[in-house]
Amino acid sequence: MRDLNACPELNDAEIRRFGRHLIMPEFGIEGQRRLKAGSVLLIGAGGLGCPAALYLAAAGVGRIGLVDPDKVEETNLQRQVAHGYSTIGVSKTESAARRMLDLNPDLVIEHHNVFLSVENALELISRYDVVIDGTDNFPTRYLVNDACTKLGKPNVFGGVLRFDGQLSVFDARFGPCYRCLFPEPPPVELAPNCAEAGVLGVLPGTIGALQATEAVKLLSGIGRPMIGRMLVYDGLDMSFDTISIAKNPACPCCSKPASEIVLKTEQMVCSAPQVGNSVTAEALQARLDAGEDLVVIDVRNPAEWAGGVIPGARLLSKPDIEAALREVTHGSAPPEGSPLAVIPRAEEVVIYCQGGVRSAAVIRALAAAGYPARNLTDLTGGFAVWRGPVASPSVLAEVPG
Numbered sequence: 023m024r025d026l027n028a029c030p031e032l033n034d035a036e037i038r039r040f041g042r043h044l045i046m047p048e049f050g051i052e053g054q055r056r057l058k059a060g061s062v063l064l065i066g067a068g069g070l071g072c073p074a075a076l077y078l079a080a081a082g083v084g085r086i087g088l089v090d091p092d093k094v095e096e097t098n099l100q101r102q103v104a105h106g107y108s109t110i111g112v113s114k115t116e117s118a119a120r121r122m123l124d125l126n127p128d129l130v131i132e133h134h135n136v137f138l139s140v141e142n143a144l145e146l147i148s149r150y151d152v153v154i155d156g157t158d159n160f161p162t163r164y165l166v167n168d169a170c171t172k173l174g175k176p177n178v179f180g181g182v183l184r185f186d187g188q189l190s191v192f193d194a195r196f197g198p199c200y201r202c203l204f205p206e207p208p209p210v211e212l213a214p215n216c217a218e219a220g221v222l223g224v225l226p227g228t229i230g231a232l233q234a235t236e237a238v239k240l241l242s243g244i245g246r247p248m249i250g251r252m253l254v255y256d257g258l259d260m261s262f263d264t265i266s267i268a269k270n271p272a273c274p275c276c277s278k279p280a281s282e283i284v285l286k287t288e289q290m291v292c293s294a295p296q297v298g299n300s301v302t303a304e305a306l307q308a309r310l311d312a313g314e315d316l317v318v319i320d321v322r323n324p325a326e327w328a329g330g331v332i333p334g335a336r337l338l339s340k341p342d343i344e345a346a347l348r349e350v351t352h353g354s355a356p357p358e359g360s361p362l363a364v365i366p367r368a369e370e371v372v373i374y375c376q377g378g379v380r381s382a383a384v385i386r387a388l389a390a391a392g393y394p395a396r397n398l399t400d401l402t403g404g405f406a407v408w409r410g411p412v413a414s415p416s417v418l419a420e421v422p423g
């Protein structure tokens with residue numbers, strides 16, 4: 023939190039405008055001065071960025087950077103409420119800035135009409151206290167994560183799709199980063215964005231306003247930030263669940279020293295040709311419900327297990343499987359005490375991860391080590407599409423191999 027001595031005083035107009043902040047003792051004039059001294063970089067002035075930008079401007083954040091290369095289009099207006107018919111064809115940063123300055127004329131707005139890239143990410147992000155990730159694509163999301171982790175900046179993450187939303191604060195100094203949960207992007211066919219799958223227009227309003235809330239808390243030093251927790255919002259059910267998320271000690275990003283984190287552009291690729299069989303989440307649930315004694319292996323990492331697993335699943339992470347496979351002679355049984363004992367060779371095994379990328383890789387590795395491909399079945403879409411019952415992993419820790 024910023025030293026109050028380094029924060030500017032409020033002018034008379036600010037004291038009038040922010041009166042409803044100032045009368046709250048938890049926030050007060052100190053919180054307001056910290057906001058005025060603070061800065062936020064908004065990546066994306068779209069569905070999430072619009073509400074976040076308006077509320078951060080209104081709340082009295084002193085300096086806001088807007089990163090967006092696009093111009094306003096009519097199809098944006100279903101959810102991007104900082105823009106309007108009067109600014110169609112205008113850059114989104116300019117369109118949003120007009121509304122923001124109307125709310126707070128003292129605000130300093132910096133326009134970055136560019137794509138965030140490997141070349142500019144560190145320079146841009148280093149100049150702000152807090153980053154709000156309002157992107158709608160995986161390569162940028164990973165880039166924001168890696169750059170924030172390298173620079174030690176808090177990354178207020180929001181995601182929306184169809185009727186669902188997610189929110190967290192990734193700050194690798196104090197908790198997990200995005201790659202702790204999702205080490206690698208899903209293949210293209212499993213990564214629909216809002217343009218393909220749709221989004222209820224008000225959904226990003228909800229999540230973007232929550233992102234602004236977290237940014238205000240971080241800058242003013244009030245409350246408990248969403249570090250180590252993920253909010254999962256189901257708009258159809260109108261339910262908000264919070265799950266704990268843990269740092270992955272083997273995270274490909276935040277387990278490294280900052281100097282060794284190298285920014286890269288994640289390529290969205292189609293998954294490799296399928297080896298073995300596949301089963302849908304519905305079909306798997308039906309087979310388990312019918313009492314079939316099926317071996318199910320969860321190859322995600324412990325941080326993901328903590329959020330729940332398919333009941334009865336045996337837990338063996340992809341890195342552990344890969345390490346154990348190195349001890350196996352092709353086609354022969356694993357050595358005594360190998361963790362691979364939980365994966366029988368002569369019966370069907372269903373393998374899943376979060377989105378289907380790692381499970382497919384595990385199946386390829388097992389087949390390459392001589393496990394019959396006909397016995398290896400991939401859960402299509404992974405745990406992300408599982409709608410059946412979920413068990414706590416602690417209950418399953420003693421499941422015998």
Ligand SMILES: [Zn+2]
Nearest residue numbers: 199202273276
């Ligand atoms: Zn991490």
